[in-house]
Amino acid sequence: MSLAQRERHALVATMTEAGPAAPTLCGTWTVHDLAAHLVVRERRPDASVGIVFGPMAGYLEAKQAQIAQRPFAELLELVRTGPPWWSPLRPVDAVANLSEMFIHHEDVRRAEPGWEPRQLAERDEARLWTALRAVARTAYRKSPVPVVLTSLQGAEIKAHRGDGDAVVLTGTPSELLLHAFGRDEVRIAATGADADVQAVLATDRSV
Template sequence: MSLARRERHALVETMTEAGPGAPTLCGTWTVHDLAAHLVVRERRPDASLGIVVSPLAGYLEKAQAKIAQRPFTELLELVRTGPPWWSPLRPVDAVANLSEMFVHHEDVRRAEPGWEPRRLAQQDEDRLWRTLRTMARAAYRKAPLPVVLATPQGDTITAHRGDGAEVVLTGTPSELLLHAFGRDEVRITATGADADVRAVLATDRSV
């Protein structure tokens, strides 16, 4: 079973345990709202375009609000089963949905006080590192200074080139991936001048 599929199943379990009204790291969204978002993304390609196309954001919001009226258990079953056979996401689920499922799983986990990072198998960390390589430059494109992502083992990704002294963000691939996706509830260390570090950590990392 792919890591994306395992994270999907784990996400549904965590959402079930948290309950529909529990908070997430996705702004004001509850777990129920997040489930509705995932269903729209995989089953309403017409509306999901609003995720990346600003003029369609209102259409997306209406579609998500309508789907959110469904029972929580029904939404979770739709998330668990994944993209339907006709979805363009289905053939590429292992790749296209890996970061989506992993990040949103942590959005539910880390919205609770006292969270701790999970210990992932090295092969899973390696898979997340490969994913990070494909999107790091887009995530840190607005950084005011050079940014390097590094693992404790010494692997590095140049996430942003530019003028000035570089800031190095160090952590496991899973923690760095979450940071690249705009999450601040992460366990990483930042090396550089204090003002530079603050500037990089405050960067808009929306992809």
């Protein structure tokens, strides 16, 4: 079973435990809203293009609201079973859904007070490091200063180049990936000039 599949099953278990009205780190979305989002993304390609194509955002929002009317248990079962056979996401689930499932799992976990990072296997952290490489430059493209991402083992990703001294963000691949996707509930260390560090941490990191 791929890491994406394991995170998918763990996400559904965490959603079930949290309940439909529980908060998430996705703005005002509840767990029920997040489940509806995942169903739209995998089962309504006509609407899911609105995730990245602004003019379709209204249609996406309408379809997501419609799907959110379904019972919570039904939505969770659709999330658990993953993309249907006809979905273009199904053949590439292990790659295309890795970050999606991991990050949204943490969106539910970390919306609760007292959360702690999970201890992931080294091979899983390695997979997340690969995922981080794929999005790092996009995530930090708006940074006003150079940004370097560094793992605890010393591996580096130059996420944003430019003039001046870089801000270095250090942590496990899982924590750095969450930060790259705009989450602030993370355990990372940031070094550099104070003003530069604050600027990087406040940067819009939407991918």
